[in-house]
Amino acid sequence: MPVLVTDRSAERTREAAGWVIAVLGGFGVTAVLSIAGQPRQYFAGAWYMLVVAVASLVGGWRAGALAVLTASAGLLWAVLPPRRELSVDDAGDVGALVAFFAAAVVLVVLVRSRDRVRRLAEGRSARSTHLAQLMEGLSRATGVEEVMAASLDWCRDSLGATRSLLTLSLDDGGHGTREEWWSGHRLVDDELRMRADELFDHGGTFVDRTGVIAARLSAPAGPVGVLVTDLGPEAALDDEDVEALSLAAANIAHAVARARLHEREHAVADELQRTLLPPDLPRIHGFEARAWFRPSAHDTVAGDFYDVVVDGDHWMAVVGDVSGKGVQAAAVATAARHTFRAAALHGSSPAETAAMIDRAIVALREPGLFCTAVLAAGRQGSGRASVVVAGHPVPLLVRGDGEVEALEASTTVLGALPDLALDPTEVHLRAGDSLVVYTDGLTDGPGGGVDVARLLAGATSDQLVGRLDRLRAPGGRDDVAVLALTRTG
Structure with missing residues (x-):
């Protein structure tokens, strides 16, 4: 039974061994029986069947068939040597030889059936193994x-x-x-x-x-x-x-x-992810804005976004994260970002902008999807900023001397309630101070994620960027967006 690419070297070795047993065992009958004496037919039968059985079990049915031929020739030579006249007494030997031959043929047929079943089972097992290996590679x-x-x-x-x-x-x-x-x-x-x-x-x-x-x-x-x-x-x-x-x-x-x-x-x-992120951040007088986005290792679009809008002498920044992944989350994040830009350009405060984003998400009627966000706004050249936190990881105020302060947070998310009211927190950034906002892809990672406050503790304004860049290594479980606003003077 052919088998799809199975290593048959061991099987060929067994077949060769069976053929050797068939040849040596068969022709060895003559030498053994010449020493054995009477009763020849019983001893001959035992030897005959032993040779056929061993050759068949070791080398398969082909070796068994060869053993039948060689052992039968050896028996005929030993029991009925040539140039000898047959007598009535030889009839018993001939009858015994015929019986041995028939039994041997039956044994070989049974071995052939066993080999066929075994090869069939091995073939199916080999095919199943090969297909399993293919599926593993394709997966x-x-x-x-x-x-x-x-x-x-x-x-x-x-x-x-x-x-x-x-x-x-x-x-x-x-x-x-x-x-x-x-x-x-x-x-x-x-x-x-x-x-x-x-x-x-x-x-x-x-x-x-x-x-x-x-x-x-x-x-x-x-x-x-x-x-x-x-x-x-x-x-x-x-x-x-x-x-x-x-x-x-x-x-x-x-x-x-x-x-x-x-x-x-x-x-x-x-393409959707690119719509959630600005190609470049605008310049804010008196601040240096840095931001980056790290996609997850799953290559799926997520709802993390950030943006900065400068309108005259006012500026506003946002970092947001929509629950879930895929096209629906990206659509909600796109709506949130466009609403933010429209509200910021209209001169709305962070609290008013958050309320507008909330209403926009509620209007989308996407069940189970909501948005967390941090919005900050201020005047160009001024270190004072108004910050609103809506269910988002707490933003950090990293002082120029390395001290880290966590701002007050709200557990209320955007898109869950139609009428939302959030209280802003007023902060004052001196030269060298930084406001750092990030999404939960940092803190929800394996082993509890990154302790951002501990990572940034003791960092001066010059060291802050380097420490944040350490978090950009690819391969995380979730997307991450980070925005840092550093007061320059």
């Missing part, structure tokens, strides 16, 4: 390039393929230009390429007698490509092997479709 792949690499690595490492080709249509419908990925030396056989093209157009699988097997990658939207792999002439392939490769091709096709969807969603998420 870790997020982009199309990673899917192609995982598939070719599977062909090489799990199947033992000497060369493999993956062709992939550049669109989901299978009508665009096809791109190729290779493993091993290139399959330059024109006939093979032609058959692969036919397979892409008409579907199905094909198996070449040289061990080349191919299957079309079919997704719900249509064909996406073809997998061609060369397993070598020794990989005798059967219908179950072809079915297994067809299943593998289907898994690869679904992985390609999933990867393409992920890449499109990631592109949309990047």
